[in-house]
Amino acid sequence: MKATARRKPGARMTLHVYRVTRDGAVTQDFGTLNVEGKENALPIRDAYPPCECPRHRAAKAAAR
Structure with missing residues (x-):
């Protein structure tokens, strides 16, 4: 790839x-x-601290 080429x-x-x-x-x-x-x-x-994004908070609440 050339340095001037546009990347996806x-x-x-x-x-x-x-x-x-x-x-x-x-x-x-x-x-x-x-x-x-x-x-x-x-x-x-699996990272620490646990992810608290809206998607993972919803999954955590549903698992309770």
Whole structure:
């Protein structure tokens, strides 16, 4: 992608995946993985402090 190219809106993440020894030497390189985010993705619920957004408050109240 060129620096002047227009990007699509939304979340995305690029990971470079490889296996290393306990000393930090790379033993396998699995390459690059691009992950496109979902529109209206829910926030991570397992974080501390617990999420208190309206969507999660409603789910918590329904579970009681």
